[in-house]
Each structure stands twice: as structure tokens, then as C-alpha cells.
Amino acid sequence: MATVSAAITTADGTTAVAAGTHSHDLLESLDRPEAPLLVSPQDARELSRQFFARLAVLEEGTHEYQYVRNTLIEMNLSLVRYAAGRFRSRGADEMEDIVQVGTIGLIKAIDRFDVSREVEFTTFAVPCIVGEIKRFFRDTSWAVHVPRRLQEARVELAKATEELRSRLGRTPTVRELSELMSLTEEEVIEARKASNAYNSASLDAALSGDAAQDSEAALADFIGEEERALELIEDFHSLAPLIAQLDDRDRRILHMRFVMELTQAQIGEQLDISQMHVSRLLNRIIKRLRKGLLETAA
Incomplete structure (x- = not known):
């Protein structure tokens, strides 16, 4: 059994150093929940303080360290569900992926959290989880990959367009957008072109509406032309x-x-x-x- 020098917070708020304390003894002093996944968010907040204090003094790689870390993950999965709720508009099909990616963000937050900074873990973890989910969308949602600066410019362009449209009562010009976004007109035009890369449609997809004369018509039937040089x-x-x-x-x-x-x-x-x-x-x-x-x- 591993032996460590542990800093233990007593009931009156003072800190005592227990030299030669066995890691097993450190676990015995924890309020270990029988079902970490069922712990309420409020209880998880209180228990997490204890578990992070123990995690800081346990030797990484030991059975005890893994138990404390895994329990922290399970107790705080409600933070992932909370953060994932911001993206519910993307549909139920993507929600499972969002939760999985959010869980990765939670694990990274646990591994990076520093108890000495006296910041609530929830305050630190939620931005980490949301950031991980946004990175996932940024890297996988685009039909055609474009540079990150253009991905971010697309979001800002959409916000600026909506703001000016409501303010002016019409669609804003490129110059008006460039002034609001502090970008050149060329950069605004580039961001607009990048927006076209977010979604794609199959050339073989069936069309509906006036463009298609029958249900078998596809987009490929209405675009392009034969290039005889290729023959x-x-x-x-x-x-x-x-x-x-x-x-x-x-x-x-x-x-x-x-x-x-x-x-x-x-x-x-x-x-x-x-x-x-x-x-x-x-x-x-x-x-x-x-x-x-x-x-x-x-």
C-alpha cells in the first residue's frame, strides 16, 4: 500500500499534515457515495471538494487515485448534461455524440483543476466542457474544411448581419458589415463564401418543387455541362x-x-x-x- 504525506482539512477549517498516511486510510475518511451517478448536483459539489483534496495527495496511477478520479467523473456528469442542453437544437441524433465529447471536456477539467486556486469546480468545468463541444462542432460539422479564422468570422458575420438588419430594417451592405466587424470588405466577402462550406447537398439527392418535373429529378440534372475536352x-x-x-x-x-x-x-x-x-x-x-x-x- 502506498504511503504519502497528506494535507487534510479538519472540521474547524485548519489544515493538518499527516506524514506517513496510507492512501487506503485517506479513502476511509471520505464520504464515499454508493451510486456516484445518482448523486444530486448539490451533493456532488460538496463531495467533490473532499475528493479533489484527496486526489491532490494521492499517487497518480494507484488504485486509490483511479477510484477518486473516476468517482469525480461520475458525480459530475450532470455538468455535462447541463452543458449539452445548450445544443439541444441540433437534434436527438447528435445529442449522444455531444454528451460523449462533453464527458471528455469534464475529464480534462478534472485533470487540470487546481484546488489551491479556491475556485468552485463547476465554475471551472462548465467552460471546459462547452469549449470541448464547440471544438467538436468546429472540426466535424463543416462539409468542407476551412481555416479556423473563417469559421469564427462566419459566426461573427451572422451576428453582425442580424444586428444591422434589425437596426436598419434591410439587409446590410458589405461596407456596413465591415465597419461593424472591424474587418476589411474583402474579409467580409471571404467570410460569406466560407459560410457556403458549412452545409452540402448530394448531387444525386432528389429535388422537389418547380425545379424538378418529376420525383426522380436530381440536382446533377440541372447543373454543369458536358466538357468535350475530357472525352x-x-x-x-x-x-x-x-x-x-x-x-x-x-x-x-x-x-x-x-x-x-x-x-x-x-x-x-x-x-x-x-x-x-x-x-x-x-x-x-x-x-x-x-x-x-x-x-x-x-
């Missing part, structure tokens, strides 16, 4: 080995005609041959490449 990519890949088989002059002719976009007469001048000869050479080269492509496709 040529496969042909380019197939052409590469065929062009590599040509001799230097044929490759040069192809380059001058289709890359440099020279006329047949200009090509003839550079090669010191007639325009008619260039035309025959181009026809022969193109027929050879077309035949090679057809054989590849077959």
Missing part, C-alpha cells in the same frame, strides 16, 4: 505510344501543325518542301494514327 483524354493516352513510333520528321510535322498551328505552306517553308507535299505527308500520318487507334479500340 479526348483517353484518345490522348492512346495516341502517345503511336506518335512515339513515328520518325522525327513526322513528329515534327505534327507538332508544327497541331501545336504551333502553322499552315501547310509555313510548314513547307521550314522543311523546304511544297505545300502539296506537306498535305500528303499529313494525310498519311493521320491515316496511320487513326488506324492504330481503331486497332487499339478493337
Whole structure:
């Protein structure tokens, strides 16, 4: 059994140091609840003071230390439920995740709490729990990840827009928003664009309303256009080995005609041959490449 020098607060408020006190004896002096999860918030506040005092003098990693720490977690889970209640508008499906993340915040608060600062644990813990939940939303809720400064700017933009709309009776301009938020107009515009990354919709999701003529219509049916250049990519890949088989002059002719976009007469001048000869050479080269492509496709 581990032996420690313990600082114990007596009934009259004085502090006594019990050198050589066994950690088991420290636990025996605690008011240990039979069901920590069922302890009321008021009782948990009083009991937590005792448990934090013991946690401060117990050796980390011992059975006694783990018992005190775990009991503190269980007794204060009501703080997590209280903090999670602020986010109930997000729906029941997310509430389980919110409580789990809030519990992580509670554990971090217990590990960081310093009893010597004479601050109520609830005062210290609730901001830690809420902060952990907000970080969770900031890191996971965005459909497309954007920098943290833009995530925060989006929140401020929404507040400023609502404030000015109620004050002016209309939608505020970018300049008015920039003056209220102490940002440049470019930063306000950037924050607006970042807001579009918060939610996303599937291109295959069925549409309803006037835009869709039937229930099977999807967003992808109404946006975008065909890019014919993309259809040529496969042909380019197939052409590469065929062009590599040509001799230097044929490759040069192809380059001058289709890359440099020279006329047949200009090509003839550079090669010191007639325009008619260039035309025959181009026809022969193109027929050879077309035949090679057809054989590849077959």
C-alpha cells in the first residue's frame, strides 16, 4: 500500500499534515457515495471538494487515485448534461455524440483543476466542457474544411448581419458589415463564401418543387455541362505510344501543325518542301494514327 504525506482539512477549517498516511486510510475518511451517478448536483459539489483534496495527495496511477478520479467523473456528469442542453437544437441524433465529447471536456477539467486556486469546480468545468463541444462542432460539422479564422468570422458575420438588419430594417451592405466587424470588405466577402462550406447537398439527392418535373429529378440534372475536352483524354493516352513510333520528321510535322498551328505552306517553308507535299505527308500520318487507334479500340 502506498504511503504519502497528506494535507487534510479538519472540521474547524485548519489544515493538518499527516506524514506517513496510507492512501487506503485517506479513502476511509471520505464520504464515499454508493451510486456516484445518482448523486444530486448539490451533493456532488460538496463531495467533490473532499475528493479533489484527496486526489491532490494521492499517487497518480494507484488504485486509490483511479477510484477518486473516476468517482469525480461520475458525480459530475450532470455538468455535462447541463452543458449539452445548450445544443439541444441540433437534434436527438447528435445529442449522444455531444454528451460523449462533453464527458471528455469534464475529464480534462478534472485533470487540470487546481484546488489551491479556491475556485468552485463547476465554475471551472462548465467552460471546459462547452469549449470541448464547440471544438467538436468546429472540426466535424463543416462539409468542407476551412481555416479556423473563417469559421469564427462566419459566426461573427451572422451576428453582425442580424444586428444591422434589425437596426436598419434591410439587409446590410458589405461596407456596413465591415465597419461593424472591424474587418476589411474583402474579409467580409471571404467570410460569406466560407459560410457556403458549412452545409452540402448530394448531387444525386432528389429535388422537389418547380425545379424538378418529376420525383426522380436530381440536382446533377440541372447543373454543369458536358466538357468535350475530357472525352479526348483517353484518345490522348492512346495516341502517345503511336506518335512515339513515328520518325522525327513526322513528329515534327505534327507538332508544327497541331501545336504551333502553322499552315501547310509555313510548314513547307521550314522543311523546304511544297505545300502539296506537306498535305500528303499529313494525310498519311493521320491515316496511320487513326488506324492504330481503331486497332487499339478493337
